[in-house]
Amino acid sequence: MRQALEGSQAIARAVALCRPNVVSAYPITPQTHIVENIAKLVADGELKCEYVSVESEHSAASVALGAAAAGARAYTASASQGILLMCEVLYDIAGLRIPMVLTCANRAVSAPLSIWNDHQDSMAVRDAGWIQLFCADNQEAVDTTIQAFRIAQDTDLPVMVCVDGFTLTHTLEPIDLPTQQQVDGFLPPFVFARALDPRKPLSVGTLATPEWFTEARHSHHGAVLAATDAIVAADRDWQQVSGRGCGGLLQVDGPADARIGILCMGSVVGTLQDARDAMPELPSARIIRLRSFRPFPAQALREACAGLDQVVVLERALSPGAMGIVGAEVRAALYGVAGAPRVQSVAAGLGGRDMPLTLYAQLIALAQAPATTDFAILDVELDKLPAADRYPEAAVAVSSGDRS
Amino acid sequence: MSANSTAGTPAAGVSISLAELRENQPRFQGFVGGHRACVGCGQALAARLVTEAAGPDVAVANATGCLEVFSTAWPDSAWRVPWLHSLFENAGAIASGMEAAFKARGQSTKVLAFAGDGGTFDIGFQSLSGMIERNHNVLYVCYDNEAYMNTGVQRSSSTPHAAATTTSPAGRDRLGKRHMKKDILQIVAAHHMPYAATASVAYPSDLRKKVRRAMEIEGSTFLLVHSPCPLGWRHDGAKSIEVARLAVTTGLVPIIELERGALTGSMPIREQRPVIEYLRAQGRFQHLFADTAEAREELEHIQALADYNIERYGLRGSGNDARDTEGADTVRRGGVRWA
Numbered sequence: 249m250r251q252a253l254e255g256s257q258a259i260a261r262a263v264a265l266c267r268p269n270v271v272s273a274y275p276i277t278p279q280t281h282i283v284e285n286i287a288k289l290v291a292d293g294e295l296k297c298e299y300v301s302v303e304s305e306h307s308a309a310s311v312a313l314g315a316a317a318a319g320a321r322a323y324t325a326s327a328s329q330g331i332l333l334m335c336e337v338l339y340d341i342a343g344l345r346i347p348m349v350l351t352c353a354n355r356a357v358s359a360p361l362s363i364w365n366d367h368q369d370s371m372a373v374r375d376a377g378w379i380q381l382f383c384a385d386n387q388e389a390v391d392t393t394i395q396a397f398r399i400a401q402d403t404d405l406p407v408m409v410c411v412d413g414f415t416l417t418h419t420l421e422p423i424d425l426p427t428q429q430q431v432d433g434f435l436p437p438f439v440f441a442r443a444l445d446p447r448k449p450l451s452v453g454t455l456a457t458p459e460w461f462t463e464a465r466h467s468h469h470g471a472v473l474a475a476t477d478a479i480v481a482a483d484r485d486w487q488q489v490s491g492r493g494c495g496g497l498l499q500v501d502g503p504a505d506a507r508i509g510i511l512c513m514g515s516v517v518g519t520l521q522d523a524r525d526a527m528p529e530l531p532s533a534r535i536i537r538l539r540s541f542r543p544f545p546a547q548a549l550r551e552a553c554a555g556l557d558q559v560v561v562l563e564r565a566l567s568p569g570a571m572g573i574v575g576a577e578v579r580a581a582l583y584g585v586a587g588a589p590r591v592q593s594v595a596a597g598l599g600g601r602d603m604p605l606t607l608y609a610q611l612i613a614l615a616q617a618p619a620t621t622d623f624a625i626l627d628v629e630l631d632k633l634p635a636a637d638r639y640p641e642a643a644v645a646v647s648s649g650d651r652s
Numbered sequence: 653m654s655a656n657s658t659a660g661t662p663a664a665g666v667s668i669s670l671a672e673l674r675e676n677q678p679r680f681q682g683f684v685g686g687h688r689a690c691v692g693c694g695q696a697l698a699a700r701l702v703t704e705a706a707g708p709d710v711a712v713a714n715a716t717g718c719l720e721v722f723s724t725a726w727p728d729s730a731w732r733v734p735w736l737h738s739l740f741e742n743a744g745a746i747a748s749g750m751e752a753a754f755k756a757r758g759q760s761t762k763v764l765a766f767a768g769d770g771g772t773f774d775i776g777f778q779s780l781s782g783m784i785e786r787n788h789n790v791l792y793v794c795y796d797n798e799a800y801m802n803t804g805v806q807r808s809s810s811t812p813h814a815a816a817t818t819t820s821p822a823g824r825d826r827l828g829k830r831h832m833k834k835d836i837l838q839i840v841a842a843h844h845m846p847y848a849a850t851a852s853v854a855y856p857s858d859l860r861k862k863v864r865r866a867m868e869i870e871g872s873t874f875l876l877v878h879s880p881c882p883l884g885w886r887h888d889g890a891k892s893i894e895v896a897r898l899a900v901t902t903g904l905v906p907i908i909e910l911e912r913g914a915l916t917g918s919m920p921i922r923e924q925r926p927v928i929e930y931l932r933a934q935g936r937f938q939h940l941f942a943d944t945a946e947a948r949e950e951l952e953h954i955q956a957l958a959d960y961n962i963e964r965y966g967l968r969g970s971g972n973d974a975r976d977t978e979g980a981d982t983v984r985r986g987g988v989r990w991a
Contacts, residue, residue, distance in 0.1 A: 269756035270749060298752035303782035307745035310738060310779065314713060314749025317736050320756055322749070340738050444711045444734035444750065446761055453714075453737035454724035 253423045255386040255416040259325075259351055259409075260285030262393040264295040265431040266349075269320035269438070272300045272311035276330040277363045278413035279353035283325055305330035309337035312348050316341075317452060319443030321397065322348040327413055328355035331369040335376070338406075342377030343468060344453055347400035347440065348407075350378075351393065354514065354564075355413040356599040364600020365413040366564040367514065370541075371573050377468055379407040379475050380542040382513040386411075386421040388494045392539075394426065395482040395494070398435050402478040404442075405471055410541075412515040414600070426490050434489045472543050479540050495537065497545035500552045502534035508615040509534045509556040509589065511578060513541060513563065516603055520562075523608030530612050538574070546581040553582060556589040558615035562607075562626075566595045571623035596626040603627075680708050687730035688722040692889025694853045694879030694896060695719055695795040699766065701856050702793055702877070703733060705863035711750055712736065712764045715743035715771035718802045719795060734761075741775040743767040744783035747790045755789070762867060765792040769810035770800045773834050784843040784872040791866045791873045794836070797881035805884040809834040812904070813957070814950050815936045817884070822939035827950050840874045841910040848874040849909040849917070854896035858907065858919060878905045886935020898930040903958035906965045920969020921962065927955045 253261070259282050263271070271290075273283035289295040298315075302308045305326050312322040326334060331352055341348065352370045356362040370380055379399060383389040389411045396407040411417060442450060456464055480496040487493035501521065502509075510520055510533045517537040524532055536552045536559075538545070553559055559582075561575040570576070575593025582588040592614055597603040607626075614621055630638045682703025689696035699719055703710070711734040714720045720737045723730040738746045747765035754761045765783070767776055772794040783790060799817045800806040807820040812833045816822040820829035841848045846869050851859040859877060866873035880896045882889040899905040902925045909917035928951060931937035940947050940954075962968055 270752045272749065298756045300748060300752050300786065302745065302748070303778060303785070306742060307748070307779050307782050310742035310745030311749035311752065313738055313742075314736065314746035314751075315753040315756075316749075317746075318711065318750040318753035318757075320749075320753030322753070336739060337742065344738075444736055446709050446711065446734055449732055449734045451724050451729035451731050451735045453720075454726045454729060455721050456726050460726045 250422040250424045252420050253386070253425070254281065254418060254420050255389060255411065256281030256353075256418065257285045258386050258390050258421075258423045258425065259393055259411065259417075260289060261425055262390040263323050263349075264289050265426065265428055266323075266394055266397045266435055267321065268297050268323045270298045270300065270312065270315035270322045272302050272308040272315070272322070272324045274302050274305050274308040274326065274330065276305065276327050278355055278365070278417045279325045279327040279330070279351065281417060282351055282353065305333040306337060309334040309341065309350070312350070313337060313341050313344070313346055316346045316348045316440065317344070317444055319438070319440050319445070321438035323350070324348075325351035325353065327353040328357055328363075328369045332357060332372055335373055338373050338376040338378060340453075341406045343464070345404040345468065345471070346406060347404050349393065349396045349400055350406065350408050352408050352410045353413040353417045354410050362599035363413075365415050366598045366600070367410070368565040370408060370410045371565040373408075374542060374573070377405075377472060378542060379403070379405050379472065379479070379540070380410060381407065381479070381540055382410045382538065383412075383416065384494075384499070384515055384517050384537060384539075386416050386419065387423055387492065389416060390423060390425065391486060391490065391492055391494055394431055394435065395486050398482045398485075399475065399478045401436075401438060401440070402482070403471060403475045405475055410514065415515045424490075424492070430489050434486055476540065476543050476545060479543075495539050497538075497540040497548045498552060499537045499539060500534060501537070503532050505555070506532055506534035507555075507557045508612060509536055509553060509559040510608075510611050511536045511538065511559055511561045511574070513538045513574065516562065516564070516597060519603055519605060520608055523605040526605055527608060530609060533608075533612065533615075541574070544577055544581070549578065549581050550585055553589055559589045559591045560611045560615050561591060561593045562611060563593070563595055564597045566623070566625070575623060590620060592621045593623045594621065594626040595623075598625070601627055680704060682706065682708065682710065682731065682733040683723070684730050684732060686728070688725075689718070690883055690889065692880070692882040692892040693718075693722075694881060694892050695768070695797060696722070697892075698793075698795050698853045698859065698877045698879045699723075701853070701859050702764070702863050702875075705860040706762065706764060706791070706867055708733065709760060710762050710764050711754075712766055713738070713743050713747035713750055715765075715767035715776055716740035716802075717768040717771055719766060719768065721802060740771055742779050743771055743776055744779035744781075744792065747792065748783045748786065748788045751788045751790050763788070763790045765790055767792070767794055768801070769794060769796045769798060770808045772796075773809045773836050780840070781843065784840060784845060784874065787871045789870055789872070791863070791875065793875045793877060795877050795879045797879045797884060798833070799881070799884050801881045801884045810836065814940060814954060816939060817936070827939060827946060828936070837874075837876055837908070837910065841913045843872075844912060845874060845910070846871045847909070847911055850876045850878065850905065850907050852878040852896050852900050852905060852907060853880070854893050854900060855907065855919065862909070884936070887933055891933065895930070895933050898925055898933060901925045902927045902930045903962040903967060904930060904954070906961045906967055908965050915965060918965050918967055921967045922970060924958075924962065924968070927951070927958050
């Protein structure tokens with residue numbers, strides 16, 4: 249039965265349906281409503297778990313690490329500065345191959361201070377060795393949260409479920425919450441073979457000399473790459489239980505004969521799809537939404553781009569002094585592929601800047617332009633800036649000719 | 653060693669399994685030999701005493717530092733209890749998570765958190781404060797060797813006043829560390845702590861008794877164990893116990909117990925030794941014996957600190973020192989259950 253729920257509330261209910269043993273909580277906008285809702289479920293006796301209100305995000309991640317290492321299904325949530333404060337713990341969790349789930353309510357990173365949505369926070373920890381899944385809407389946030397617990401225990405890897413702050417977390421949508429029976433049928437009880445147990449003492453987190461560190465990284469890298477199978481399997485199995493899938497590694501939508509592709513992550517996909525419908529006079533683009541950013545689904549991406557002449561990567565973060573982060577990875581995945589489309593990369597929607605329907609027209613225009621935009625921030629309002637910073641778009645968008 | 657791979661199975665060429673060994677050993681040992689601590693390391697001795705007294709139904713959360721580094725290098729391990737090292741500053745939080753997990757799963761296992769003074773007084777102070785504020789059922793043991801020894805002897809907020817370290821060296825304009833040692837015990841006790849105590853490796857039976865006391869308390873407990881570091885304090889490794897005992901008998905390191913902040917126990921000093929005996933034994937204080945007015949003033953200052961401790965905690969006492977063998981027969985034994 250569908251019910252109107254705020255995104256955070258729906259995510260909290262989804263977490264509760266997964267029967268976590270330990271939840272660590274520290275507030276940060278726009279994540280706060282998630283841990284507040286879980287606290288209320290615990291207070292009302294609807295969720296039996298150890299709810300640990302910690303004194304920082306560093307400790308939120310650490311408590312979850314310790315709990316999972318001791319055999320508990322563990323969960324926490326954060327955003328922005330919180331994710332960055334957790335950074336070393338996130339690396340440690342992944343390196344120790346600790347299965348747990350974290351919701352990242354995506355938000356910009358200071359400075360300047362912004363509480364609003366972009367993807368810089370989860371991009372900042374993309375190399376930590378976590379699985380990162382980006383959600384298109386709140387139904388998918390619910391379904392992905394449930395799948396994430398399954399993927400974590402199938403792979404012995406931590407999973408970060410990325411949901412757009414405010415756009416999803418603070419928005420009411422009709423949500424079909426699964427039943428406890430459905431979730432129990434999909435998600436077996438948490439069993440962690442390497443759990444700390446006095447009957448079978450293990451030393452976890454030992455020093456690794458140069459003789460061993462490389463091998464540890466090799467195993468970890470292989471595990472994240474191989475997680476594509478677990479992600480696809482979890483989505484397929486969940487579809488059988490609930491009737492809803494999330495697209496597995498990535499979702500492709502649009503006419504089969506489209507020549508222009510737009511690649512994005514997160515909730516902006518809905519805006520782009522609506523815009524395409526609302527502007528029939530423009531070419532109908534194939535919209536590719538990466539759901540799994542880590543592992544990066546290079547093979548699936550190549551297949552999704554087959555037949556395209558143009559791909560414009562739209563992302564909500566950047567690597568200053570270089571280019572778009574997703575854009576660079578898409579280029580790398582398509583490099584050397586025969587008949588690969590021209591790839592252009594833009595950032596937009598930074599720090600909560602609205603992404604209106606007209607964005608679609610801008611992206612189509614970019615795809616149709618003869619000059620190639622390696623990277624540009626699309627929606628800068630130059631007239632707000634001092635003269636020195638009004639560098640022309642041409643200087644940012646380094647033109648390197650038509651590569652197609 | 654190699655607890656990761658061989659627990660419970662006979663090692664090649666050995667006719668007895670580790671499980672059998674464990675059943676037959678006279679007393680439980682959670683931390684065994686073969687590790688790579690320096691000669692005379694107070695921390696290694698203290699960790700052995702603490703795990704021995706705590707018994708087998710424990711799990712250790714270990715902060716980054718000497719203890720973590722010298723006790724493990726994959727694939728070896730000196731630990732015979734479940735042991736988790738995560739990072740430098742999160743031992744309190746890791747321990748909190750482990751305790752929450754055991755609680756949620758109805759498991760009786762007691763969590764021990766081990767950290768040095770850097771991981772406790774300084775970088776790990778926040779997560780320690782969080783853990784004890786939430787009163788997790790964890791015994792937190794700080795092995796206090798009064799500087800960042802693992803990185804090569806840098807001053808911490810536990811380094812005593814006037815001690816020379818590589819970041820508080822003695823020179824023409826400086827006589828070692830200019831600041832006072834942080835009174836971590838009182839700060840910890842201010843968290844409404846059920847039990848917070850100091851101990852010293854020079855008094856192992858007292859240390860064991862305090863561990864057992866803490867193990868019986870449901871809630872956060874804290875033990876600050878004064879642990880000499882021959883490398884950082886610059887004394888002969890064979891003199892560690894002697895030096896540690898002088899720290900106590902001079903009054904510089906009061907051995908006390910605080911319950912909910914109130915003083916409930918103290919180790920009396922039968923014959924107070926002058927602080928110069930303690931200071932002279934260590935290279936880190938040698939600059940205080942220069943023939944200058946400043947050095948003499950510092951010596952007087954340090955003597956005053958010791959005298960203040962003795963007055964403050966009423967340490968002047970009579971009778972014999974606690975016997976080191978006392979309580980040795982009550983350490984927890986291994987057994988089938990823990991094989």
